Amino acid sequence: MTCISRQRFMKTIAFEIHDMTVAYHRRPVLWDIDFTVPEGKLVGIVGPNGAGKTTLIKAALGLVPLASGKVEIYGKPYVDQRHLVGYVPQRESVDWDFPVTVRDVVLMGTYGRLGWFRRPGRAEREIADRSLEQVDIAALAHRQIRQLSGGQQQRVFLARALAQEAQLYFLDEPFAGVDAATESAIVELLQTLRSGGKTVLVVHHDLQTVREYFDYLVLLNMRLVACGPVESTFTKENLHKTYGGRLTLLDEAAEAMRKQEPLL
Amino acid sequence: MSGLSLSEKVMIGTSLLGGMSGVVGSFAVLRRRALVGDMLSHAALPGVCLAFLVLGNRDLLGLSLGALATGLLAIATVTVIVRWTRTKEDAAIGIVLSTFFGVGVVLLSVIQKPGVSGNKAGLNSYLFGEPANMLTGDLYLLAIVAAVTLLTVALLYKEFQLVSFDADFAQTQGWPTLRLDLAMMAALAVVTIVGLPIVGVILMAAMIILPAATARFWTNRLPVMLLLAGALGVAAGLIGTKLGRDLPAGATIVLTAAAMFVFSLLFAPQRGVVARILAEWNLRQRISREHLLRSLYELGETQLPQVAVLPVEQLQAYRYWKPRSLEKLLQWAVGKDLIKLVDAHAQLTPLGLRRAADLTKVHRLWEMYLMQHADIAADHVDRDADETEHLLPETVLVELEQHLADEGRLPRSLPEVPESPHELEAPRET
């Protein structure tokens, strides 16, 4: 199913995925994903473990090769629109022992704009400081990143994405291993972004908070189960299809392909 | 430059090499590529031999180009093996390292045959290093390589930093991460190869790793680490060469660098082993002392505003101190005018009472805080704060104090304010 609906003709489409299939080691993990996200939504991407949520984001951002399909931001291919996209990866993806301070990391968000060879100057430092304020860790600016708690590390990543001054934000499990206060602070920030017209997509693992946090939902389990406004999409039936359904046939076909599909 | 004596040339050469290796090695160590330098050194040998066979003499530039060629081939081979076969990266590096070197050894034996012409003496220096063989021309090459490498790092600093820290994020910003990675590897390769005739195959890997690993102990900031690693490399080069008059210079340079590493490992502030042990010891001391004062306060709380005179055995039983430790603690407290110790009985002085009351208050605030706000504790806590009073934000402190007061457990430092008791253990009879 797709999310092509009346909405398409009424609102601007910020983000669109066409027929995306992604394979890891020759085994398809995402099958024919197809959906659109209108501008100015706070989107939750939800599904069980191994459903391919992180893969979806990584594939959309070009970090993982696509077996087929394409990704568009505001109607143009992703590679032409990178400057519009901010990314908050999972915390484990980084070596926290690296010799950089909080401010150094946030400044990295401005690098995309600087281009080759140029150093971050006063303007970039101001952007970084503003982002630090927005996530309420300005006091930690000169701390080395290893000395931070989980929630603080998450805020650093978020600040870095904010410093990118993007239109679309992708967050991969931002609430994993984070204390309740940080979680509410982050949600509030995301909602502020949304009010400002930005589009935010969040890989999320906690079903309890879906209704409260998001206004748009993508239900995923190797394939798209449902997508649309939270009210109409977050239904028992859809949840059952996402979490409860037997997908053995998909698995079997995937396994058969993995065994024989060409390597090259 | 031709007016320089040999020893001056050697000093300049080893300094240049040390500086370059430190800088380039920093990125290698941070990216977990420390042993790639080792592989490059070994893989260089066949290239050197081939270049020699082609050129017929020991021309540093020519031999270096040969070494670079096989070095880069080695990197490519490892990449191919890891990508296309079942062999894992560590085994791939080991395979390439040793087989390339094997080819080199074979070629060396070919070269050393009487029938092959050319000035072979210089070739052996590739194995163990021989700074004394340095010619003026070599110095020029070193200087150029150093200049280019350092310029590259300076120009591409933010790009290298970004790709080393978070390659995925870099890619989403549009940076060509693969090519930047290759640039870093290329810098590593060039520095390694140019340094081979000076320190030899094995020890070049040490030059890449040691100064960088040493510098890491002294700083948490990348630019400082780079500068420090470079400086340490230069120092190792100079000192090692000075020491290495009768000994193989490559080895003495490495041993100097190793000595600096061990020193830093032990004595660097904050990250050094000694500093960490001291910090932990200090912390435990402070905690014990606070426990003493708090115990003195709690045991005598019910008797306030009278300041209780407590037998030492009671104190002992309250907290299960070892007699000797308690004795030392009491001595300390006496020395600081916090207690009076008479006849195996301890009593808080006014100063001591105030301190003890404050400590107890903070402790109870903290307990209350954890009980009430446990789920947001981590985020509000400023871990680096020394004084526990500054651990919590002001507003939270005020709120908690109110709670404690309501419960009747808020300690007062002045003895004349009465306090209602709570469920504290009644002081035991001695």
Added chain:
Amino acid sequence: MSHPSPILFAALPEVSVDAWIVLTGAATNVACALVGCFLVLRRMSLMGDAISHAVLPGLVVAFLFSGSLSIVPLFVGAAVVGLLTTFLTQSLHQYARVPSDASMGVVFTSLFALGVVLLKYNVSGVHFDVACVYEGALEYVPFAEPVLGLPRPLFTTLVVLVVNLAVLVLLWKELKVSSFDESLASTMGFSATAMHYLLMMLVAMTTVASFEAVGSILVVAMLIVPAATAHLLCDRLGTMVILSAIVGIAAAVLGYLAGSWFDTNFAGMMTVAAGVLYALAVLLSPRYGLISTLVRNLKMSLRVLRDDLLAMLYRVEELSSEKPLSPANALQAVGGGWLAQWGLAGLVRGGQIESRGDRLQLTDAGRDLARNLVRSHRLWETYLVEHLGLPLDHVHEPAHRVEHYIDEHLQRELQAEVDATAGDPHGREIPE
């Protein structure tokens, strides 16, 4: 290495010089391969590299103490250094928070430098030849002092070989479990750390024993390359160990032959030979080799093309189109190319398609096959629509990709899941 007088040579039994060299090389390689397999599997290959370098000071110290290269002090020195290196590397990593590869690098290069410095001191009488560190001295093995009738380096190597073998046999279970799953091993009572230290000690001893033969660096090749080669050829630990020993022996023999032919360094040649054998395994391994993978890919592509041709003809028949399908059109429709032509020719040869003039026709056998394929395709399409909710215009492509992999079993399951009687989502009949 000392170069003893020719008188000693006369004391050795009547075995040719060549044989001693080959035997020593082979023994070295086998001893190394036995421990090397575990290094490779535990991803500790570079630790083997590290230890082989780090033993140098141990060797020198043992030599200084004992005044000779006799076995016992040698092994003691080696074991000590092996343990020391391992311990220092672990400690640096765990307590000083130095990354593991840098820890290894720091420890072994420093120790090696120490060894080099110690080496340079000429001690009374015999002295180490520095070049031997790198190149080994297989050439001189037949001239070494005999021990029990064998040249000393060969004797030492055989001792180590036996020890390694004994450890392997006695601790097979433990080694196997702790190599594949350290936490499991701990829960089963084998200390993973103890295994690690034991293994490193064996590596140190093996390195030292091989030192005289192949030198410090080429021993790394002997540890890793035959083991890695065997890893590419089989899936069972026992087979891998045996294969690696065989590869080691082959490398020794081939290396010796090549070395004699070109008159070059033997140890180096044996290493090169090992490398060549590895490369051959990379290309030709039946299961994992590049060539077999290529061949498998071609076969798969061929099958896909044949399937496409058959299915296309079936659909043309279904539509009862009067327009015949010519070979040229058919080939063009599946993408053309020489592989498609080959596929078509194969179908004709195999009796699934008849080529009558300018017209292709399915035979009965071919029609059966085609029907099956189209059935798989349409079942999958139905599954996609019913169970996955994909829209109509999105199901043909995926089904087209997957249909080739749907075997009988999967087909039956699909059938069970899906309502096949109503036809596929496009309204076409699903053939039996």
